[in-house]
Amino acid sequence: MIQESPFRETLRYLKKNKSAMVGLGVIIFFVIMAIFAKFIAPYNPIDQNLKNSLQPGFWSGIKTNLLGTDEFGRDLLSRIIYGARVSLTVGLIAVLIGVLLGASGGIIAGFLGGKIDNLIMRIVDIMFSLPSILLAIVIVAIMGRGLSKAMIAIGITYSPQIARIVRSEAILVNRTEYIEAAKAIGDSSSRIMWVHVLPNVMSTIIVYGTLSIGSAILDAAALGFLGLGAQPPTAEWGAMLAGSIHSITGGFWWVETFPGIAIVLAVLGFNLLGDGLRDAIDPRLRGKF
């Protein structure tokens, strides 16, 4: 009997998991939307048309702007479609930054141990003692506003969680025989860490990374909402909600509703896939709800 590789086995379990597949479907939907925004979006997302501001959409029988327009007369549907580009990119890059920092810190701490481990884990503890959104706000306060800075800020706030998880995995890997063998043939510490330990903690990184993208999108939206992330007129889902607070009381509900729904769906997609990946990789969780 040929043994299945762990990767294929994981994939097989993942395919069976309906909610994970729904999540994957949602993600693919948003990714396509983001890539082909130029062709799908009916209007330019930042073109203003003040004569046409705060118009309702399809529920009032208006077919030119299906989801209505905002206070500058910009087409909401087009802004949401282009917003997918911003939010997905921010989520992905922020998590990549977090993974880069966190995984390196975690591997170094777990592999080298001792004083370095202690130092890195104390830093992690400190970062945990502050709410992540506050930490991100503070980092933006230091570096200045803007989307790229928001990405870095969110990435930094995600690194401690990743570091903690990767460290515990790295400690386990460190005790295996192949690491001992690598040490015995005189491999340098850095070679062992990046060539032997890293591939073995990769699955954890992928699961945790996927789960974090959802939260990163949420945090980026929160920063955008507070005016610290994406700056106007960029079509970003969180910032779209901030630009129109007065439309809440004015009864222009669509301006506040649709960008929020887009955020919820995208985050839900990543959470479903992340949960499914975690269950598929961890054999103890397989077959459970």
Place this chain on the structure above:
Amino acid sequence: MRNYILRRILNVLLILLIVSILVFLMIRLIPGDPARIIAGEHASEKSLAELRAELGLDKPILIQFFNWFGKVLKGDFGYSIFTHEPILHDLLYRFPNTFELAIFAMIFATLIGVFAGIISAVKRYSILDYASMIIALFGVSMPVFWLGIMLIMIFGVKLDLLPTGGRLSVYLHITPITHFYLLDSLLEFNFPAFWDTLKHLILPAIALGTIPMAFIARITRSSMLNVMNQDYIRTAKSKGLSTRTVIMKHALKNALIPILTASGTEFALLMGGAILTETIFSWPGIGTYVVLAVQSRDYPAVQGSIIFIALVVALVNLIVDILYAYIDPRIHYQ
């Protein structure tokens, strides 16, 4: 036990020290003259010179830090550029508002979350189970501020049932005694103000409590499912005890530990959520203070708030850790 508590307190102090160092460095990390950053762009040369002297910017950085830290230990965070008040005064004045909101959000989250989790676990794979888990899934995927906006739109504007923001209606007055509005209004038997305060609390508490609620529901469910498979539950059932007694007395008690852990760690998240919730509901708490401070580049206020919030979160975690011992005698302090 005493050793353990002492060590945990030392840990809190260590965290505070390091947060303070970071916060101190923060101002120095921003390119430019720290005095100008602190005093703002429009400060006069004279006030800049005074501030430089006050901060001791001409002294070595280590001495600057110890001078500053000595003041922080005494609770002196300096003056806010925006409100012109001592920062500690601002924070202490606003803290009860945030705390009252946080407590209500946590009560909401725990009651509904634990209830939904128990039902899900007991009626596993039923429609109720799926429904509450789907709601929980949406709960963790939703931006707090969007939920707040939706609640305001539906219950505040459309149905006109509840106030859309603020702490108390303008025509009412509460004499501040403890600064907790609900308590103060009760202490002076001011029932209209009590009722008004309660109404102002409902929407923000729901907005802030939803994410923790979803987490607690999921953890309660898995924790209850774990416990329900234990031998002592089978024994309790075979003794002929009613399902209700088995669930409430035997299962829930043992499932409580992970639930409590979750509630404790949720608190840091709650303080983060408060920043956004308070902004939406114009809630005069620590959260709006931080956001205003960052937006108006009021760096001393940002510094003070961060140390303050870190202290609150660390203290709550400390209390939760100590509570474990009393709830679960199996936990040993090592």
